[in-house]
Amino acid sequence: MKYVDEYRDQFAAGTLAEEIRHRITRPWTIMEVCGGQTHAIVRFGLDELLPEQLTLVHGPGCPVCVTPVGLIDQAVALALLPRVIFCSFGDMLRVPGSRENLFAVKTAGGDVRIVYSPLDALKLAQAHPDREVVCFAVGFETTAPAYAMAVTQAKRLGLTNFSLLAAHVLVPPAMEAILSAPGNRVQGFLAAGHVCTVMGYEEYEELAARYRVPIVVTGFEPVDVLEGVTMLVRQLEEGRANVENQYVRSVRRQGNEEARTIIEEVFEPSNRAWRGIGEIAASGLRLKPAYAAYDAAIKFRRELGAGVGEARENPECQSGLVLQGLLKPTECPAFGVRCTPEQPLGAPMVSSEGACAAYYRYRRQPSHAGVEKDEQREV
Amino acid sequence: MCLAVPGQVVKIDEDQLRTATVSFGGITKDVSLALVPEAVVGDYVIVHVGFAISKLDEEAARRSLELFEAMRAAQAGPDGQGDGKSRMAPS
Numbered sequence: 001m002k003y004v005d006e007y008r009d010q011f012a013a014g015t016l017a018e019e020i021r022h023r024i025t026r027p028w029t030i031m032e033v034c035g036g037q038t039h040a041i042v043r044f045g046l047d048e049l050l051p052e053q054l055t056l057v058h059g060p061g062c063p064v065c066v067t068p069v070g071l072i073d074q075a076v077a078l079a080l081l082p083r084v085i086f087c088s089f090g091d092m093l094r095v096p097g098s099r100e101n102l103f104a105v106k107t108a109g110g111d112v113r114i115v116y117s118p119l120d121a122l123k124l125a126q127a128h129p130d131r132e133v134v135c136f137a138v139g140f141e142t143t144a145p146a147y148a149m150a151v152t153q154a155k156r157l158g159l160t161n162f163s164l165l166a167a168h169v170l171v172p173p174a175m176e177a178i179l180s181a182p183g184n185r186v187q188g189f190l191a192a193g194h195v196c197t198v199m200g201y202e203e204y205e206e207l208a209a210r211y212r213v214p215i216v217v218t219g220f221e222p223v224d225v226l227e228g229v230t231m232l233v234r235q236l237e238e239g240r241a242n243v244e245n246q247y248v249r250s251v252r253r254q255g256n257e258e259a260r261t262i263i264e265e266v267f268e269p270s271n272r273a274w275r276g277i278g279e280i281a282a283s284g285l286r287l288k289p290a291y292a293a294y295d296a297a298i299k300f301r302r303e304l305g306a307g308v309g310e311a312r313e314n315p316e317c318q319s320g321l322v323l324q325g326l327l328k329p330t331e332c333p334a335f336g337v338r339c340t341p342e343q344p345l346g347a348p349m350v351s352s353e354g355a356c357a358a359y360y361r362y363r364r365q366p367s368h369a370g371v372e373k374d375e376q377r378e379v
Numbered sequence: 380m381c382l383a384v385p386g387q388v389v390k391i392d393e394d395q396l397r398t399a400t401v402s403f404g405g406i407t408k409d410v411s412l413a414l415v416p417e418a419v420v421g422d423y424v425i426v427h428v429g430f431a432i433s434k435l436d437e438e439a440a441r442r443s444l445e446l447f448e449a450m451r452a453a454q455a456g457p458d459g460q461g462d463g464k465s466r467m468a469p470s
Contacts, residue, residue, distance in 0.1 A: 001404035012447040117429025
């Protein structure tokens with residue numbers, strides 16, 4: 001596929017890995033923020049091409065993984081209501097709640113639909129005026145404009161049976177939480193290319209300056225990731241802490257202005273709990289008061305108040321440490337034994353971007369650097 | 380969740396959502412171009428959950444691919460194929 005295959009070229013990857021080996025003179029620890037990058041690294045064995053002095057730690061950039069258990073419980077409570085058609089991306093269905101997950105609700109006859117786009121949910125609302133369509137709005141800044149567009153389109157169409165269970169999270173506050181945590185060891189970031197496609201990278205310039213940490217906005221194919229690492233190592237070795245853009249074919253400094261405008265029209269920042277990490281100030285998005293009619297948390301306040309018990313995490317799941325880059329998935333005693341994609345203890349084992357899922361899928365057998373571990377590719 | 384893939388715009392309906400037919404290596408899907416008003420038929424766009432979030436800058440892509448070529452040539456041995464130690468194995 002054009003603009004994909006070129007960035008999987010083995011020679012380009014080898015050349016960049018050689019460049020990194022040539023440049024590096026001492027140990028560095030860097031974090032790839034996005035779970036999509038984690039999957040590219042594990043799937044293509046990119047970490048095995050890198051010199052030993054370079055430690056890659058996996059970041060919290062998997063929105064499915066960081067959605068707090070309390071919100072999963074709310075989703076389950078809404079999906080159990082007979083008049084509700086509950087729409088979600090497929091990743092969310094097996095994520096454990098305190099008592100059950102959306103997949104169990106669906107299996108028991110609940111009307112849970114897997115959608116590819118928020119516009120699919122909008123079409124369901126048009127087709128079923130007698131039902132309430134609730135969409136689980138999970139994602140980072142990349143996904144927020146799609147939901148904002150769906151809400152403004154629902155308003156334009158006069159649909160009153162469409163609402164969002166808003167669960168969006170924002171990347172820069174999480175990066176700041178990592179940088180300001182005691183014992184932080186991250187010295188540079190590969191920032192998430194598609195988040196920055198939407199938001200641009202001006203807000204990262206402030207982070208880089210305040211924490212003296214280099215940040216390289218990076219794409220998702222193997223050559224992108226290796227070029228991002230090369231640029232980061234070059235900055236670290238030269239003592240620079242700037243924001244640079246590897247993913248120039250998609251990211252502009254100011255981002256996508258249409259997308260930013262529609263996000264600001266519909267959403268506003270709110271405090272948000274991150275699963276396994278805790279609450280981070282102004283790290284989520286909620287619907288603005290002008291769009292309260294599309295907010296499922298307000299629309300179904302009574303049902304949610306009665307139907308959701310106390311949120312409980314599985315105490316054996318160590319996803320909080322995995323999401324902060326403090327534990328490798330394979331270091332968890334439950335990994336692959338009591339925690340598998342079919343029977344997960346926590347979200348990182350089921351999300352298509354979860355670090356535990358990446359290691360389970362690609363690293364259960366001895367790997368060979370550069371050999372793609374699995375031919376399947378989601379589109 | 381943030382997975383987004385490049386595809387080529389084949390046809391545009393100028394409806395409210397600028398719904399377009401976008402080809403991903405021959406597989407076509409309906410995609411809204413509402414967030415990329417500058418995109419026209421023939422352009423490549425990066426698509427995420429049914430919306431194009433950017434028009435791919437083909438000139439920038441060409442420049443970066445040329446840079447890789449130049450780096451490879453600079454590292455290459457006399458046979459022009461590099462030292463053969465650091466390449467990804469064939470998939």
